[in-house]
Amino acid sequence: xxxxxxxxxxxxxxxxxxxxxxxxxxxxxxxxxxxxxxxxxxxxxxxxxxxxxxxxxxxxxxxxxxxxxxxxxxxxxxxxxxxxxxxxxxxxxxxxxxxxxxxxxxxxxxxxxxxxxxxxxxxxxxxxxxxxxxxxxxxxxxxxxxxxxxxxxxxxxx
Numbered sequence: 001x002x003x004x005x006x007x008x009x010x011x012x013x014x015x016x017x018x019x020x021x022x023x024x025x026x027x028x029x030x031x032x033x034x035x036x037x038x039x040x041x042x043x044x045x046x047x048x049x050x051x052x053x054x055x056x057x058x059x060x061x062x063x064x065x066x067x068x069x070x071x072x073x074x075x076x077x078x079x080x081x082x083x084x085x086x087x088x089x090x091x092x093x094x095x096x097x098x099x100x101x102x103x104x105x106x107x108x109x110x111x112x113x114x115x116x117x118x119x120x121x122x123x124x125x126x127x128x129x130x131x132x133x134x135x136x137x138x139x140x141x142x143x144x145x146x147x148x149x150x151x152x153x154x155x156x157x158x
Contacts, residue, residue, distance in 0.1 A: 008039040026050070036060075037078075043085075050074075051107070066100030066119045074105050077113040077131070084119035106141070126156060 007021040018036050023029045025045035033053040040060050042048065047064040051072035059079045062068055066084030070076075085100040087093075101119035105111070109123050112131040123129065123139045130146030130153070139145050144153045 003045065004039075004041060010038055012037050030054075047084075056080075057113075065098065067102035069102065069104045071105060071107040071109070071125075073108040075110045077111055077115065079114045080111055081116045083116065086119065128156065 003021060003025045007018065007025065010018050010021065015035065018038065019030050019032065019034055022034065022036055025042065026048045027046050028049070030050055031052040034050060035054070036056040037058040039058060040056065042062045042064055044064055047067045048062055048070070049068070050070045051074065053072055054070055054074050056076045057078040057080070060076055061081045063083045063085050068082050068084060082103050084103055085098050087095070088097055088099065103117055103119055104122040106123060106125040108126045109128070111117070111123070111129045114132045115129050115135065117123070117135040121135050121138055123135070124141030124143065126142045127139045128144045129135060129139065129150060130144065133146045133150040134148040135145065135150045137149065139150070140152065142156045144156055145151060146153050
């Protein structure tokens, strides 16, 4: 909570400082190819892992209690939410517990603008998640998915 306000005062031109602050946030040094456009929001940061040549556009939110693993060559569009935690559906238990499940985004994925990905989901290698989608299930490799809930639209050819 102390690092994100400092990170969010930086501009896109402050790429080295952004990488340094994001590294502090997640507790490990990010690669020099990492790029982020603030603002960025998270619940903690220590459960986020990012690979090489990852791009995160502005206004991204990562609730990382369950863990978020972002592989190499991933592009994340603006206003994307990666939400690994939630509450039980039963009203009597809703305020009593938090349920957390990881999100894995495999190599060379593009997540377009305004996408929400829910915990427990893996986005397969080379896939694309269309703008505005809500992803509640695993996405197979090499596919385009879209909608709410997101469904396979077509395969992505070689």
